[in-house]
Amino acid sequence: MKKIYDRPIVMEYVKKYGISRFFDTRDLPFFLIRYEKGETIIHPTEHTRYLQFVVEGTVAIYSIRRDGSQFPIASSDDFMMLGDVEFVNQSLPALFAEAKSDTAAVALSLDENKPALDRDLAFLHYTLRSLVKKIELSTMNEAEFISLEDKLLHYIQYCCHDGLLVHIGKASENLHCSRRQLQRVLRKLTEQGILEKTSKGVYRLLPTQ
Numbered sequence: 555m556k557k558i559y560d561r562p563i564v565m566e567y568v569k570k571y572g573i574s575r576f577f578d579t580r581d582l583p584f585f586l587i588r589y590e591k592g593e594t595i596i597h598p599t600e601h602t603r604y605l606q607f608v609v610e611g612t613v614a615i616y617s618i619r620r621d622g623s624q625f626p627i628a629s630s631d632d633f634m635m636l637g638d639v640e641f642v643n644q645s646l647p648a649l650f651a652e653a654k655s656d657t658a659a660v661a662l663s664l665d666e667n668k669p670a671l672d673r674d675l676a677f678l679h680y681t682l683r684s685l686v687k688k689i690e691l692s693t694m695n696e697a698e699f700i701s702l703e704d705k706l707l708h709y710i711q712y713c714c715h716d717g718l719l720v721h722i723g724k725a726s727e728n729l730h731c732s733r734r735q736l737q738r739v740l741r742k743l744t745e746q747g748i749l750e751k752t753s754k755g756v757y758r759l760l761p762t763q
Contacts, residue, residue, distance in 0.1 A: 555593060557661075558586040567609045567660050571633055576680040579670050587661045589653040595636060596651035602640035604661040605671075609633060611657025614727075615688070617649050627688060630724055631655075637664065638684045641671070687713070702739050705729055707748070710759045717759035718752075 558564065564586050568574060573584070587606065589595060595613065596602055612631040627649060628634075640647050641664060664671075671677050690712050709729060710719050719725055719740075726736045740757055743749040749757045 556588045558588065560586075564660065567658070571607065571609055571660070573607055573660055576677055577671075577674055578676045579667075579674050582662055582667060582670075584660050584662055587659050589657040589659070591653055591655050591657075593653045593657075594650065595653055595657070595659075596640070596647050596649065598647050598650065600646070602637050602647055603664060605635070605637040605641060605664055605667075606659035606661045607633065607635055608657060608659045612654040613657060614652050614654050615649055616652075628728060630728075632721065632724065635680075635684045638681045639688070640664075641668070641681065642685070702729065702731055702735060703743060706736070706739055706743070707759070710749075710757070714759075719757045719759075720755070722755050 564584050567586065568584055574580075574582075587604070589611070595606070608630075613634065613636070615627040615636075617627065636651050636659070639649065706725075706729060709725065710717055713728070714720075722733060722736060722740075726733045729736065740749065740751075744751050744757065748760060750760050752758050
């Protein structure tokens with residue numbers, strides 16, 4: 555883990571991803587953290603000290619079952635927030651977060667900024683949306699589906715913005731299937747008129763008649 559406090563570099567990421575719009579509080583002291591592939595970002599035995607917005611790389615969020623196997627919650631190479639659960643709970647984390655590739659995150663110290671964040675309505679609303687997203691993914695992974703088709707349709711409807719699947723790689727990880735399996739199902743559902751392919755690798759859930 556390497557912390558970077560070079561303000562022009564940090565603010566370039568803040569502006570690129572519009573991070574300031576998630577806060578009513580102005581001039582927050584953001585900094586950048588870089589992780590190498592395989593580094594643990596959040597661990598259940600360590601207090602989470604930072605709120606982090608992943609701006610580069612792929613992060614996996616998971617828990618450990620009693621038998622020692624991993625229970626995946628989410629795996630994403632998209633912009634996402636980490637530390638939201640711990641901000642609300644104010645306790646040790648319940649989940650692991652691991653860098654699956656070299657990763658960068660815009661960070662904010664919770665110790666220094668929590669009083670301001672507790673009063674920040676825009677941030678609290680964004681935190682609520684972030685938590686709901688994680689709950690949806692967790693529920694999908696726990697649910698029993700008859701087929702991959704059913705699981706995919708549930709994923710697009712409840713976990714993809716505007717019912718639009720735009721990342722086949724991320725979807726295959728979250729659905730725990732291979733890209734080939736997923737592409738086969740996407741082709742089948744498109745031929746059946748359930749999905750529409752809008753561009754390369756992008757699929758839209760069509761409204762039911």
